[in-house]
Amino acid sequence: MNLLIIAPCLLSPFYVYRGPKEKEYETAKRLRELIGKLGDEWQVFAYPCPEYALIGWPRAPASREVYERLGMRERAKIIADFVGRVLTDEKPEKVVFVGVKGSPTCGVFHTSSSDPDGYPYRAMQEFFYLGKEERLKRSKELVGKQGFRLVKMPGILFEILMARFPEGTYIEFDKGDLEGSVETLKEALGLGSGSG
Secondary structure (H helix, E strand, O other): OEEEEEOHHHHOHHHOOOOOOHHHHHHHHHHHHHHHOOOOOEEEEEOOOHHHHHHOOOOOOOOHHHHHHOOHHHHHHHHHHHHHHHHHHHOOOEEEEEEEOEOOOOOOOOEEEOOHHHOOOHHHHHHHHOOHHHHHHHHHHHHHHHOOEEEOOOOHHHHHHHHHOOOOEEEEEOHHHHHHHHHHHHHHOOOOHHHO
């Protein structure tokens, strides 16, 4: 058996902090098509969303540092323990982990960064009461005001996963480069570019 371990927001866009936009819907559609091409030797494991488990939904955009302050490392360790137990029980021959570029928790090689001292922590609770259009607008404002930047380092969960399971194959899915990300994942899954 082989195991594809994937960030849940890539398959179900409703986990995204502010709610889905068109790129999230398209990402989920393309990944469902790709998973449909996997043979019987593959199983798919969408672990619990760490950000949802800690904060709920919807939630304001936040950087890795903000999530560290909110206690994400402990939540991420619980999810990593779950992944470890599945790997121990099932003993897959091949494991492919798929995270999300820029995610504060599920970024593989890139995460978001900002100064946690200036973050308006009350925004996390305020988001619960906003409608979708208001959330989209407020998200954009917060990202701009907080000066979020993309940095070369993993998100909190993937930092833990890569330390615990270095033998896995790690793929960073970039929703801004859907074609390139799908091709990279196809190669990792042994589907090759000629598979559709």
